[in-house]
Amino acid sequence: MTISVDPEQCYGSGDCVHRAPSVFTLVGGFGAVIPGREHAVDAPRVREAAEGCPSAAITIRDEG
Template identity: 70%
Template sequence: MRISVDPERCYGSGDCVYRVPAVFTVVDGFGAVLPGREDAADDPELREALREAVEGCPSQAISIVE
């Protein structure tokens, strides 16, 4: 599974970084997946937190694709 942030939707609230700092960061004021962490949704220990990050993103900018 690959996790990504759509820069066209993100407005930089930072919620994703607050929820899962091991996966997300802020670059130039917008949320982004840390380099090399695009497959973090494959980690069972992160899956639930990532699901909450997807659901909690106020602009629905985060997606996890099988």
């Protein structure tokens, strides 16, 4: 899976960081994927963060 956060869509609720702190962080007050964690395997928590994102800024692409 590949995870990304659209900085144009994110409004900085921080919900992603709360749900999956090993994958997400805040940069300049907005959600971002921690460098090197774009292919994280913490799937349930990442999916929960994407589904719960109030601005729908998180995208998950399943590979293969």
